[in-house]
Amino acid sequence: MEDLTKEFLAESQEGLERMELCLTELEKRPDDGELVAEIFRAVHTIKGTTGFLGFGRLERLAHAGESLLGALRDGKLAVSTELVNGLLELMDGLRSILQTIEATGTEGERLTDNDDALIAHLAQLRAGSGELSRNGEATSQNLDAGQPALPAAVAGVAGPSMQDKTLRIDVEVLNRMMNLVGELVLTRNQILRCSPGAGNFPELARRLDSVTADLRESVMRARMQPVGHLFRKFPRMVHDLAAMCGRQVRIEFEGQETGLDKSLLEAVRDPLTHAVRNAVDHGIEPPEERAKAGKPAGGVVRMRAYHQSGSVMIEVSDDGAGISTERVLVKAMERGLVTPEQAASMTQREALQLIFVSGFSTAKQVTSISGRGMGMDVVRTNVEKVGGSVELESQLGLGTTVRMRVPLTLAIVPALVLQSGGQSFALPQNALVELVYVPRREAEQTVERMGTTELYRLREGLLPLVWLDRLLGLEQSADTAELGFYIAVVESEGRRFGLVVDDLKAPEEIVVKPLSVELREIGVFSGATVLGNGTLALILDVAAMGARAGVRPVTEDGNVVGMELAQAEAAQRELAQNEMESSMVIYETGKDGSAEDEKSGRMAMPLSAVERIESVPFSEIEYAGGRAVLQYRGELIPLEDECGVLREMSAAEETAPAGDAEKDGATATVLICLRPEAHGMRRVGMVVRRVLDVSAGRLLAADSAASEEQLAMVKDRVTTVHREFARQAGKPQTAILKEVA
Amino acid sequence: MKRTEARMADAGDTVSICSLRVGTGLFGIDTRQIREVLGTTAPRRVPLAPEYIAGVLPYRGEVLTTVCFRALLGLAKDSKTNCVLVFDDEQNEERFGLMVDGIGGVVAVDPSALEANPSGLDARSQELFDGAYKLPSGLMVRLDPQRLRPSRLAESGLFGGESGPIGRLKQERQGEQR
Numbered sequence: 001m002e003d004l005t006k007e008f009l010a011e012s013q014e015g016l017e018r019m020e021l022c023l024t025e026l027e028k029r030p031d032d033g034e035l036v037a038e039i040f041r042a043v044h045t046i047k048g049t050t051g052f053l054g055f056g057r058l059e060r061l062a063h064a065g066e067s068l069l070g071a072l073r074d075g076k077l078a079v080s081t082e083l084v085n086g087l088l089e090l091m092d093g094l095r096s097i098l099q100t101i102e103a104t105g106t107e108g109e110r111l112t113d114n115d116d117a118l119i120a121h122l123a124q125l126r127a128g129s130g131e132l133s134r135n136g137e138a139t140s141q142n143l144d145a146g147q148p149a150l151p152a153a154v155a156g157v158a159g160p161s162m163q164d165k166t167l168r169i170d171v172e173v174l175n176r177m178m179n180l181v182g183e184l185v186l187t188r189n190q191i192l193r194c195s196p197g198a199g200n201f202p203e204l205a206r207r208l209d210s211v212t213a214d215l216r217e218s219v220m221r222a223r224m225q226p227v228g229h230l231f232r233k234f235p236r237m238v239h240d241l242a243a244m245c246g247r248q249v250r251i252e253f254e255g256q257e258t259g260l261d262k263s264l265l266e267a268v269r270d271p272l273t274h275a276v277r278n279a280v281d282h283g284i285e286p287p288e289e290r291a292k293a294g295k296p297a298g299g300v301v302r303m304r305a306y307h308q309s310g311s312v313m314i315e316v317s318d319d320g321a322g323i324s325t326e327r328v329l330v331k332a333m334e335r336g337l338v339t340p341e342q343a344a345s346m347t348q349r350e351a352l353q354l355i356f357v358s359g360f361s362t363a364k365q366v367t368s369i370s371g372r373g374m375g376m377d378v379v380r381t382n383v384e385k386v387g388g389s390v391e392l393e394s395q396l397g398l399g400t401t402v403r404m405r406v407p408l409t410l411a412i413v414p415a416l417v418l419q420s421g422g423q424s425f426a427l428p429q430n431a432l433v434e435l436v437y438v439p440r441r442e443a444e445q446t447v448e449r450m451g452t453t454e455l456y457r458l459r460e461g462l463l464p465l466v467w468l469d470r471l472l473g474l475e476q477s478a479d480t481a482e483l484g485f486y487i488a489v490v491e492s493e494g495r496r497f498g499l500v501v502d503d504l505k506a507p508e509e510i511v512v513k514p515l516s517v518e519l520r521e522i523g524v525f526s527g528a529t530v531l532g533n534g535t536l537a538l539i540l541d542v543a544a545m546g547a548r549a550g551v552r553p554v555t556e557d558g559n560v561v562g563m564e565l566a567q568a569e570a571a572q573r574e575l576a577q578n579e580m581e582s583s584m585v586i587y588e589t590g591k592d593g594s595a596e597d598e599k600s601g602r603m604a605m606p607l608s609a610v611e612r613i614e615s616v617p618f619s620e621i622e623y624a625g626g627r628a629v630l631q632y633r634g635e636l637i638p639l640e641d642e643c644g645v646l647r648e649m650s651a652a653e654e655t656a657p658a659g660d661a662e663k664d665g666a667t668a669t670v671l672i673c674l675r676p677e678a679h680g681m682r683r684v685g686m687v688v689r690r691v692l693d694v695s696a697g698r699l700l701a702a703d704s705a706a707s708e709e710q711l712a713m714v715k716d717r718v719t720t721v722h723r724e725f726a727r728q729a730g731k732p733q734t735a736i737l738k739e740v741a
Numbered sequence: 742m743k744r745t746e747a748r749m750a751d752a753g754d755t756v757s758i759c760s761l762r763v764g765t766g767l768f769g770i771d772t773r774q775i776r777e778v779l780g781t782t783a784p785r786r787v788p789l790a791p792e793y794i795a796g797v798l799p800y801r802g803e804v805l806t807t808v809c810f811r812a813l814l815g816l817a818k819d820s821k822t823n824c825v826l827v828f829d830d831e832q833n834e835e836r837f838g839l840m841v842d843g844i845g846g847v848v849a850v851d852p853s854a855l856e857a858n859p860s861g862l863d864a865r866s867q868e869l870f871d872g873a874y875k876l877p878s879g880l881m882v883r884l885d886p887q888r889l890r891p892s893r894l895a896e897s898g899l900f901g902g903e904s905g906p907i908g909r910l911k912q913e914r915q916g917e918q919r
Contacts, residue, residue, distance in 0.1 A: 423786070472788035515797070516806040516837070518891045522789045528797055528804040536785040536797055536804065 008049050009102055010166060015042035016095055017232050023087055024235035028250070030079035039087070040069040046094060057107040057115065058097050064119040065090040068126045077126070086125045088236070093118050167262060169222050177222065180215040187211055216412075225265050227305040227314065228256030234276055238301060241280045248287050248298040249280055255305040260312050264406055267386040268314060271379040275316040275402040276301060278376070283320030283400050293397065295319070311388070312408060317401035323394040325351045352392045356380040356494075379404075384492065384543070389430075413512060415529075417505035417537060418488065421474025424537040425501075426510050426529055427488060431542035433496070435504065436487040443484060445615045456487060456498050460607065463489060463498045466549040468540075472524065495546035508532060512539060524548060584714050584721070585610050585671065587688040589643045602692060604714055605671060609725040611683070612672045613691055618649050621668065630685050632672065639670065639685040646687055675724055686722075756852055758874070760845035760881060761826075764816045769874060769881045770826070772847055776836075779825040784840065792818075793900045794891065795840040800827065806891050807838035813869055813889075813900060828886040837891055848881075850874050855883065865899050 019042040022035045029035065047062035065087070071077050093115055097107055187208050194201055231253050242249040260268075284290075284299030291297055304315040329343045332354045338346070355376045379402070380390045388406040407413065407430070415426040436458065438446055447465065448455045454465045465487065469475070487498040510529040515538075519525065526541040584604040614632075621639065622629055628639040628646055641647060645668055652666075670685040712721045758769035759778075784796030784807045795809035795818075807825055812818055825838045854875045858867055871885040887893070894900050 421788075423788075474788055513802075513804040515804055516835070516891060518794065518895050519787055519790055519797070519806060521895075522787070524789060525787070528785075530799045534799075536799055538785070538787065538797075 005053060005101070005105075008053060009098055012046050012049070012094075012098055015045055016091055016098075018042055019091055020236050021232055023084055023091070024239055024251075026079060027081070027084055027239070033073070036069065036073050040066070040073050043069055043090075043094075055097075055101065055107050058094065058101075061090070061093055061097065061115045061119060064122045065094070068122045071126050083125055086122060088239075089118060090122060167223075167225075173218060173222050177215065177218050180211060180218060183211045184208075184215065220261070220408075221259075223262050224259035225262050226256055227258045227260055227265070227312070228253070230260075230265050230269060230272065231256055231303055231305075234272075234303065237273070237276065238280055241277065242284075245281055246286055247280060247284050249284055250298050250300050252300055252302045253304075254302065258305040258307060258312060260305075260406065261408065264312075264386055264408075267382065268388075268404060268406055271382045271390070271404060272303075272314065272316065274376070274379045275404075276303070278402075279316055279318040279320065279400065283318035283322075285321050289321075308405075311405045314404045314406065315401055317399060319399040322396040322398055322400055323352060323355070323392075324396055328352065328354055352394055353494075355392060356390065412509055414507060415510045415539065416488070416507050417531060418468075418486070418501040419503040419505060420501045421469035421472070423474060424505065424531065424535065425468070426508070426531075426537045426539045427490070427499070427542070428526075428539065429507065431490045431492045433489040433491050436489065436498070437484065438487060439484040442614075457613075458489065458498070463487075463496070464549075464551050465498045465500055466545065466551065467500045468545075469502070471545060471549055490542045490546075492543040492546065495543060495551045497546055497549070497551045499540075499542075499545070510537075510539070584712060584719070585613070586692045586714055586719065587669075587671070588690040588692055589688070602719060604712055604719045604721045605673065605686070606721065606725055609673050609675075610671050611674060614670045614672055614685075615667045616670050616685075618646075618653070618666045618668055621646065628687075630670065632683070632685070635683065637672070637683045637685050639687050641687045643687065643689050645669075645689055673725060754852075755849040757847050758850050758881070758883070759826075759847050761810075761841045761884075762843045762845060763810050763841050764814060766814070767845075767879065767881045768810075768841070768884050769848070769850070770884050770886060774828065774886050775826055776829045777827040778844060779827065779838070781823060782825055783823075784825070784838070791895065791900065793894055795838075798825065798838060800836075800838070803836065805836060805838045807840050808889055808891055808894065809840045810889075811840075811842070813865075813894070815865075828889075830887065830890060835890055835892060837889075839886070839889055848876070850876070850881075868897055868899055 019039050022038045022042075026032065026035050026039075043062055043065045047059055047066055050056075050059040050062060068077075068086070068090075072079070072083070077083065097115075101107060187204060191201075191204050191208070194204060235251050238249050238251045241247075279301045284301070285293070285295075287297040290299065300319050302315070302317045304313075304317070306313055325348045328351050329338070329346065332338045332351075333340060333343055337354060343351075356379075376390075376392075383390050383404050383406065386406065388404055391403045391405075392400070393403065394400040414429040416429060416432060417424055417426055419425070436456070438456075446456055448457065448462075450462075455462045456465050457463075483502075486501050486504050488501060488504075489496070489498050508531065510531070512527045512529060514520075514527055515525060523544045524541055525538045526544075527539045528536050529539055531537050585607055586602055586604050589601055589603050616630060620630065622631070624636075628641060629636050630639055639646070649666055649668065668687050669689070669691055670687055671691075673684050673686050675682055675684045711718050713719075757772045759772050759775060761768040761770065779798070779800075782798060784798045786796045787794060790796075793808055793812040795807040795812070798805045798807055805827065809818060822843050823840050824842070824844050825840050826844075827836065827838050829836050855872050856875060857872050858870055862870070869884070869888060871883045871888065873883060874881045
């Protein structure tokens with residue numbers, strides 16, 4: 001294709017986009033002369049250029065449109081819905097011819113490639129007077145002409161056109177880039193001439209570093225596109241959708257100038273279309289219903305973009321009916337996504353996240369626009385593919401907000417470099433929740449088994465473990481057994497698990513390079529990167545690893561681990577909901593323990609006061625000044641032996657013959673607790689006979705007459721709460737930890 | 742068809758062939774088809790990749806997938822020396838590397854000395870080899886880089902994709918469960 005034609009196409013597309021915006025504005029402000037002038041200019045430019053390029057068909061149509069717009073500009077016609085629709089048809093007509101030109105290089109010579117009906121319709125609109133007499137005919141034509149165009153606009157899935165492949169860059173930015181490249185070449189020349197061990201080498205290295213950083217930044221900036229580019233097509237889409245669904249909808253924008261990498265802009269196009277479609281079709285109610293609810297008949301869809309901590313947030317909110325959590329749960333149970341017990345314990349927020357599960361739709365009836373049960377999961381998959389996340393917020397009767405978090409750029413991501421089986425891997429930071437180090441002596445006790453699944457007890461929850469070296473079939477390094485290992489707690493697409501690795505290296509900003517198709521098919525790696533030391537590292541795809549290892553998303557039924565996690569979360573929520581209610585660690589004190597709880601033999605400790613539950617070999621317990629102490633993570637903590645466990649153990653040791661192997665292996669269970677003292681908090685180890693359970697308990701109102709004891713109802717049994725820790729019940733754990741700090 | 746064309750074009754002139762050593766065999770690739778020869782490098786192994794993938798290499802800002810020719814021939818993967826050749830495929834924009842034991846000299850060969858693959862060859866060799874030149878010192882098996890593309894090797898299914906390390910892993914898992 002000729003360069004001239006290419007340029008014409010790009011220019012015309014832009015003109016049509018402006019026209020589209022103006023047309024939707026025109027409906028709201030019919031008296032704005034500036035808008036009409038803008039539309040006129042767009043059509044006029046197309047007509048002018050087509051003339052000398054020899055696109056006769058395009059010229060004829062543009063001419064018809066221009067005359068109509070001329071009449072409108074001169075005030076001979078008034079803006080009406082019909083007129084705007086006619087102009088939209090004109091726009092679609094022009095656009096489809098432009099597409100044909102782009103695809104085939106010609107305007108299309110088939111018989112169907114005929115705009116006579118549309119031209120006649122435009123002429124008739126211009127005549128204005130004829131409108132009444134030929135009203136019926138006009139609407140039928142309207143439908144004929146509008147039909148092919150509507151689905152295209154509604155579906156919003158036009159193939160990548162010329163515009164997607166080209167980018168307009170400010171010449172200033174380009175000049176700056178050229179300067180930097182010049183600088184880079186000069187620095188290279190100097191480095192090449194530099195003798196080994198030369199004195200100015202550090203300076204050259206610094207300059208190379210700064211030039212690289214500058215160049216990277218300016219290239220990034222060149223790739224940045226205002227989000228407004230993406231928003232442009234929505235007014236038209238909302239207009240058409242609203243007409244199809246019988247809604248009155250207005251669209252508002254905010255933060256259109258927010259910049260986003262071009263490739264990411266393309267990636268969020270479909271998710272946004274889905275979200276807007278949902279908002280209009282499901283969110284906004286029909287005008288009558290809105291009137292009943294005391295809302296204005298016209299609904300509002302608001303699209304907002306803004307920067308937040310290194311990401312771009314894009315929101316689509318509506319002021320419609322909102323999502324009914326009950327209906328979501330009923331539906332989820334029908335589909336077997338959750339059990340009734342799970343449903344009962346879910347918060348509103350959690351229930352809403354169910355919408356993202358594949359095959360879920362709450363629409364009462366399936367419409368042609370949405371409700372086929374594949375909406376929001378597609379949104380989530382697409383956004384997560386580019387390293388983003390999606391959230392949903394909804395208030396019944398007030399509206400729904402879909403919030404997408406998208407990273408600023410795809411090519412460079414912060415990652416943690418880790419090592420397993422002697423190889424380095426990069427783990428994207430956005431999937432990382434926290435890191436846990438497990439020393440060798442704890443490894444045996446902390447890793448628990450349930451069937452074939454290995455679990456780690458992380459605070460209240462059980463975390464399924466995935467060994468990276470086993471998953472990838474790597475050779476297990478021998479020193480893992482000696483040095484202990486790290487657990488990277490990761491979460492993606494609802495899968496949460498602990499990735500066990502040998503060692504952690506420094507966090508690095510990595511440049512993502514795509515892998516070849518054959519290696520991408522393995523599914524576990526999302527790319528590769530060159531690390532600072534020049535070696536290649538493969539980038540791990542957390543979601544795919546979870547899937548491969550058989551970790552199921554938490555919301556799915558039938559997963560024991562998932563359920564336990566859900567239960568633990570439920571317990572936590574209850575804690576937040578009711579201050580008097582909190583999770584308790586219930587432990588056995590034993591018969592010869594403290595007299596106060598002799599009968600039940602059990603006591604409770606607020607979970608929020610317990611930092612960890614440790615199994616300590618008896619041989620590691622030392623005595624200082626007659627008191628038992630334990631070296632715990634480089635800290636010496638006193639042990640409280642209220643149950644007399646240590647006494648018993650030492651007695652047993654004395655009676656047993658020396659060197660008895662069995663006795664050496666005896667362990668004591670120690671609750672590492674935070675005890676409030678005069679000068680803040682202090683760690684203390686409570687030696688208990690056995691931990692029985694962790695469950696939600698309700699503190700009973702203190703009965704001052706009875707005793708000073710604090711009692712709690714735990715699992716329908718009255719249990720004594722350890723008096724020194726009772727006041728910590730109900731406090732969230734983080735608050736306590738802060739006090740320590 | 743393609744081969745006859747090539748032969749006709751080369752007729753009356755000699756072609757320069759880069760000789761390669763793999764195991765005890767002698768192989769040759771037309772120098773015009775080679776983009777670059779990298780010296781001794783150790784590609785980064787990719788876990789779970791098919792056996793014939795030697796690994797990935799950083800190459801001019803890209804990640805280059807490298808095929809291990811020893812593995813394709815069914816030889817032990819380890820070799821004291823190695824050398825990577827880089828090939829380009831203009832149409833499919835697929836660039837890849839081929840790891841061999843070593844590179845010999847460039848020899849000028851009369852195209853008429855080329856013999857097609859004998860019919861008795863096994864399926865794997867039939868897939869990999871592209872005839873042989875009868876040199877005075879012995880046979881030099883001709884290789885066509887386009888036949889060694891990772892995507893084509895995967896399609897052929899002759900060199901084990903899933904049956905490689907992944908299959909092993911599955912077996913291991915079953916073993917663990919038991």
